Amino acid sequence: MPARPTAALFDIGNVLVDVDFSRGLAPLVPAEAGDPATRLRTLLDRINDLETGRVSPSEFIGIASRDLSFSGSEETFRTAWNSIFHPVRAMWPIVSFLKSLGIKLVLFSNTNSMHISWLLENYEVFEDFEGRVFSHDVGLRKPDPSIYQHAIETFDLTPEKTLYLDDLPENIATGRSMGLRCHQYAQEQHHQFIDWLDQELGMPAR
Incomplete structure (x- = not known):
């Protein structure tokens, strides 16, 4: 069984909110x-x-x-x-559950100040995150390995104990190369994510 994760990096678009x-x-x-x-x-x-x-x-x-x-x-x-978003409601209870386990939650997104200001003001799920790494703040975008290294160093993450959720395969590929425990999320396959999370946590994530 893998070590219990101590942190989780969450992409925003198509993971926490749908984007169109x-x-x-x-x-x-x-x-x-x-x-x-x-x-x-x-x-x-x-x-x-x-x-x-x-x-x-x-x-x-x-x-x-x-x-x-x-x-x-x-x-x-x-x-x-700012009207391009719609909540991915199935994911929000998972965020609260991970927080209740004491897992450090960090937003990790290619984004911009207009979108982030609106999202933080309008969606309560973001209140559960204690850390933020946004591309417009650091001048780097995923899948550049440098932004992953920035997140790891800024929040003192141990990659082999850090979960990483993203919807894009190229971002997941860099995450794996950095040693993170990755899952490529798809809303229509949420049950597969839950099965993966059960295994990563060593307990039901329900």
């Missing part, structure tokens, strides 16, 4: 501007600069408005930008 950019941003694209999906792909290709802090939120909104042919206000854009 088209849900929020497609309505911003005027009908005469063409296919919203094409416009969104162009915009999302630029998101790395926002998520590593190389451009400010206001600068990004200006860029995004041009990409989407959006002529409305910055406030309207921010509202749409």
